[in-house]
Amino acid sequence: MxxxxxxxxxxxxxxxxxxxxxxxxxxxxxxxxxxxxxxxxxxxxxxxxxxxxxxxxxxxxxxxxxxxxxxxxxxxxxxxxxxxxxxxxxxxxxxxxxxxxxxxxxxxxxxxxxxxxxxxxxxxxxxxxxxxxxxxxxxxxxxxxxxxxxxxxxxxxxxxxxxxxxxGSVHQHADVSFVGEELAKSDRPELTAASVVISGGRGMGNGENFELLNKVADKLGAAVGASRAAVDAGFVPNDMQVGQTGKMVAPELYIAVGISGAIQHLAGMKDSKIIVAINKDEEAPIFQVADYGLVGDLFEAVPELESRL
Amino acid sequence: MKVLVAVKRVIDYNVKVRVKSDKTDVDLANVKMALNPFCEIAVEEAVRLKEAGTATEVVVVSIGSKPCQEQLRTALALGADRAIQVDAQDQLDSLSVARILQKVAEEESADLILLGKQAIDSDNNQTGQMLAALMDRPQATFASEVVVEGESLKVTREIDGGLQTLSLKLPAVVTTDLRLNEPRYASLPNIMKAKKKPLDVKTPDELGAQLSAGAELLSVEPPAERQAGIKVGSVEELVDKLRNEAKVVA
Known part of the structure; x- marks a missing residue:
């Protein structure tokens, strides 16, 4: 073979x-x-x-x-x-x-x-x-x-x-041509290859608040992802989406912040080795797959997390 | 410009699937079925092209047994002009589906063929690409924006690193991603009107499509379940656990 x-x-x-x-x-x-x-x-x-x-x-x-x-x-x-x-x-x-x-x-x-x-x-x-x-x-x-x-x-x-x-073979289809691309520029590791991923969901509230996650990511050498809800809400671009229709990730550590845990999101990250969930709703389904769950306000917990790392 | 949209009947997006106890497949008995969400986006895009005066006719096609006519009627209610059911077994393999669609596209002289990027049951993400290859025509998968420019399309695609834009000469195949549009709801008058729109039934034989053998499904099992872990009381405790128990943080 x-x-x-x-x-x-x-x-x-x-x-x-x-x-x-x-x-x-x-x-x-x-x-x-x-x-x-x-x-x-x-x-x-x-x-x-x-x-x-x-x-x-x-x-x-x-x-x-x-x-x-x-x-x-x-x-x-x-x-x-x-x-x-x-x-x-x-x-x-x-x-x-x-x-x-x-x-x-x-x-x-x-x-x-x-x-x-x-x-x-x-x-x-x-x-x-x-x-x-x-x-x-x-x-x-x-x-x-x-x-x-x-x-x-x-x-x-x-x-x-x-x-x-x-x-030396060249195959060139006459009816298709490349116009351009807008690639996300980041010094952080690529989502699908990162050993640590921190993702934000609708609970982040807006795109600016993802800066809180960026700070944690910089300390951990992590990639930053998002749920579909956060992408659809326009907080962050589509290339950050983790889930059934986004990227599949399986890092050593996955930190889900303000993500409820829709089945489509879980499909993209549930093979991660350790999952941490930070969410104010203790009934959120994300806690059913999390190894460590923290019920609380992400706007307090994430900065504290950053300072303790 | 004539637009052909291929659609699939699948389990409803909101239903939690269960594997049969004999592990031969998932259990679809008495489960709510619907139009595949990505196909719905494809129908919506075609209807918008018609409303903009760009498309002259929107033909919707589905391949499967009789119940898929329900999803064809849904597409008609969303604004497609007429429908074709190609009567065949459900869960046909992607290559067979692409071969059938190629024949339909030829018969209809379609300029643009729109499909969803994947069906949410088999999650294959293949049919549009296969169809484009069989027709030797250009493709734009994972489309988030489609602009018609005369005899060409400018399509923005959602790729892993960001966005890519391609220019394709028609005829071409486009598969839809989530953010291409937000499909409308069918209004009651349109649902009533859809019942009177033409729906033809054809067979793969009549179309001259040769079917292939798909991979054999040996078994289906539920995924390994994750056990819920513990709740920690503070960030301090969380960091301690990550450092000393899970050992994933230095």
């Missing part, structure tokens, strides 16, 4: 989730190759070649791949697919965008967001917002899969010395 991993990167560095995918691939078993498709992405390709356990890195460099548009990337992957038993992509917005396109072009179905490998053809995946876990077996000749990164440990980022093979 051999496995091709579609890596996600910003041309400079690989997204940390790549390391989790390598672990998922190791659990499936077989040779592991990484595809780095980008523009001026040598640095990302070199980082890929250093990951322990990688056989080779395929590096396709062209303006067509600069933003990893699904139309172009999927055709490249299909061209490279011959001989691979599995094609893995991260369960991120980029991975979810491209993997189904690859599967459809190969004439197979795609398994979304697997959370465990039971056998090379059998996987567990959450359904109904994580309220049920399905075990599914695929008989497709090539398994196209997106992987929930937080469900797998990170592989070693160094220790490997895989060959980097250049791939």
């Amino acid at each position: 051999s496995i091709l991993i579609i890596t996600e990167h910003d041309n400079q560095s690989l997204k940390p989730v790549t390391l989790n995918l390598v672990t998922a691939a190791q659990q499936i078993g077989g040779d592991i190759d990484l595809l780095v498709a980008g523009e001026n992405a040598q640095a990302a390709a070199e980082a890929a070649s250093a990951i322990a356990g990688v056989r080779k890195v395929i590096h396709a460099d062209n303006a067509a791949y600069a933003h990893q548009l699904a139309e172009n990337l999927s055709k490249l992957v299909v061209e490279l697919a011959d001989g691979y038993s599995h094609i893995l992509a991260p369960g991120t917005t980029t991975g979810k965008n491209v993997a189904p396109r690859v599967a459809a072009l190969l004439g197979v179905n795609q398994l979304s967001d697997i959370s465990a490998v039971e056998a090379p053809d059998t996987f567990k995946r959450p359904i109904y917002a994580g309220n049920a876990i399905a075990t599914v077996k695929s008989s497709d000749p090539v398994k196209v899969i997106t992987v929930r990164g937080t469900a797998f440990d990170a592989a070693e980022a160094t220790g490997g010395s895989a060959n980097v093979e250049a791939c």
